[in-house]
Amino acid sequence: MNILNKVYTEIPVLDLGPYMAGEKGALEELGVQVRNIQETIGFWAVINHGVAWKKLDETYKQLKQFFALPDEEKRRYLINELSIGYVPPKSTKYITSIINENTKKDLNETLITALERPPDHPLIKAGTRFVGPNQWPEGLPGFRDAIVSYQQEILKLGRKLLPIFSVALELPPSYFDQYFNDPVMWSRNAHYPAEVPEKNQYGIAPHSDHSFLTMLPTTEVPGLQILSQNGNWIDAKYIDKGILVNTGEFLNRWTNGRFIPTPHRVVPPEKDRYSIATFFNPSPETIAVPLSTCCSEANPPRYEPMSLIDYVCWYIDTNYQRDAGGKQTS
Secondary structure, rough: OOHHOOOOOOEEEEEEEHHHHHOHHHHHHHHHHHHHHHHOOOOOEEEEOOOOHHHHHHHHHHHHHOOOOOHHHHHHHEEOOOEEEOOOOHHHHHHOOOOOOOOOOHHHHHHEEEOOOOOOOOOOOOOOOOOOOOOOOOOOOOHHHHHHHHHHHHHHHHHHHHHHHHHHOOOOHHHHHHOOOOOOOEEEEEEEEEOOOOOOOOOOOEEEEOOOOEEEEEOOOOOEEOOOOOOOOOEOOOOOOEEEEEEEEHHHHOOOOOOOOOOEEEOOOOOEEEEEEEEOOOOOOOOOOOHHHOOOOOOOOOOOOOOHHHHHHHHHHHEHHHOOOOOOOO
């Protein structure tokens, strides 16, 4: 079977070990694999990625302590006008979803944390959304250190993935580096309660991410499902020390529709589920002009150029209520 016509029944797993070790030809091989995946299923998992798992485990430990706090305590850190902070349960409804009419608010609660920056950082001083400053909870010793330490781990992986995407798009390996001098990166640290849903209600409803790319460690508690190209939902199975990678609508625009933003959802789990989805985006001023390798006479540019910050603001404001950092009122 031609791999371009392959219908996936499970999420493919790629071993980054040879690439991380600098083996000759490893980057090019991964580029071909990722190109095929991103044009079909749009989700893949990586192993031997270099992320220190002990730091991730400590982050989960700290997040569980935060979500166990009383509701009034968590609400001290409600998400603010910069889109940083706590999002209570039943605050989001993905109305831009093209695969499901989402009518019920999602059950998950979330703490949004941005890549930590110093107070005098230009983006902080300018009041740029999605970059901080973070709202650090009081009374949880070690919380901030754990989050920031994991941020640096996943940031390193994000930067190592950029050459793979460049090669996958038939561009020089360093092509995307120039756009990530000051990446807009934040995490949805989420708690999915074991709760019986109403009809058409989810832990998080069917949607596509906004991002250039998303990185999400797999969890032993199931719930995440991926929509395959034949319309079937695929369970994201647990992979030991595996991290899922998928792309979102911003890269879809940049690639002129070539790399797909695969819809996914989380069904309410049978026991509490915790996850950390990190969105890795270019610098705020980056403008997605459809790439030359993704355009032709038969497939001319189909999207108007748009900056990262403008796109993300539109996405969040459209899908999220005011108490979740957006502009929706119901």
